[in-house]
Amino acid sequence: MQKLGTYYLDVALRGSRGISTSPIRMNGKSNSLFLKSTRRKKSSHEWLQRQLHDPYVKWARVEQYRCRSAFKLLEIDDKHKILSPGMNVVDCGAAPGSWTQVLVKRCNPAINDPSQPAGSIISLDIQDFLPVEGAHILAKSDITAKETQDAVLNLLQSTDGVDAVVSDMAPSPSGFQEMDHENIVKLSYTALRFSLKTSKVGGTFLTKIWDGRLRLKMEEDLKRYYGRVQVVKPKSSRSDSAEVFLLARDFKGLKA
Ligand SMILES: C[S@@+](CC[C@H](N)C(=O)[O-])C[C@H]1O[C@@H](n2cnc3c(N)ncnc32)[C@H](O)[C@@H]1O
Structure with a gap:
């Protein structure tokens, strides 16, 4: 019973x-x-x-990050120096908001440091999530929808273009590795296309994927548009997870 x-x-x-x-x-x-x-x-x-x-779960609580994912972006930035005050960044798949918290700290959109230039952070997610002070939040916004991309473009009008598009987006896992890999790569390409449309020359694109057979193809595609492409796996990314990040820097511009 x-x-x-x-x-x-x-x-x-x-x-x-x-x-x-x-x-x-x-x-x-x-x-x-x-x-x-x-x-x-x-x-x-x-x-x-x-x-x-998990020490990162405890640490996130102490540092008041909304989830442990914050440490992946912190680690990537500490090592590769992709963020700085004054940058305009679009954060795709931002809920619950820990990457946005990091971006707000490092890009100065709320002018917490008046001696540094002010950046701008636009954070979107298909789910609802709470505001993060200093960031424009587009909750319940699907990156694949034209309305979402138009809303971001609208917010970008007051900036001089995008310095970085970052994507920690992940579809709901089906449990079928190959299908999950294909789905996350598809989402990453959507973020990439948006990045190509909106980035300044010299811009950065960072995306998460679950590793698999399409990774090499995506790296090759990134190399057509970006001067430097690396696969990065921060220590805070669980070693038993297929998650890796593709970091593409030095956007060549669409005419290159
Ligand atoms: C790992 S979580 C992101 C965690 C976030 N970076 C943070 O630090 O709080 C992945 C997110 O991708 C979002 N996502 C999945 N598909 C999406 C889509 N089509 N458009 C926008 N967001 C999407 C999910 O809703 C989920 O919140």
């Missing part, structure tokens, strides 16, 4: 993640849904354990 209770609780949880909640009849332990439910419980438990023991 207890097992049945946990089973239905799990079905309810799966339902909240968009998986069908149509009535299911238990046929005993060999039922494949029961096995899936057990696997999911195990992976939720593993996720919780990892969160509890």
Whole structure:
């Protein structure tokens, strides 16, 4: 009876993640849904354990970042010096907002340091998220939608162009590695096309992908438009994750 209770609780949880909640009849332990439910419980438990023991999760709390992802951008910037006060940056896939928090600190849009030039940060995400002081937030905004891109272009009118487009966007994982790889690469190309349209010569493009067979092709495409292209994997990116970042610098301009 207890097992049945946990089973239905799990079905309810799966339902909240968009998986069908149509009535299911238990046929005993060999039922494949029961096995899936057990696997999911195990992976939720593993996720919780990892969160509890992850130093970056604790550190994010101390530094008041909205999530541990902040450290990936901090590390990339500390090593590659891609951000500075006065820069105009578009942050794609910004929710819950930790990269935006980093960008606000490093690009001075709120003029926290009056001795430095003021930048501008535009942060968009398909999900809703809370404002970050100093940044323009476009919540519930899908990068693939024309309205979103028009809204960003509109905000950019008061600037002299984009210095960097950064994308930490990730689609909801399907669990099928190849499909997830293709989907994230597709999103990255959308961000890249937007970057090519809006960046100043010399600009930077940084994107996350889950590594796979299309990575080399994307690197080649980036090299057509940017002078320097690197694959970076910050220490704060979990070593068991397929996540890598493509960093493209020195935008050549579209006529090059
Ligand atoms: C790993 S999270 C980003 C974390 C963020 N960089 C931070 O530091 O808080 C990936 C984000 O990509 C967003 N995303 C996925 N598809 C998107 C799309 N088509 N347009 C805009 N955002 C998208 C998701 O909603 C999710 O919030």
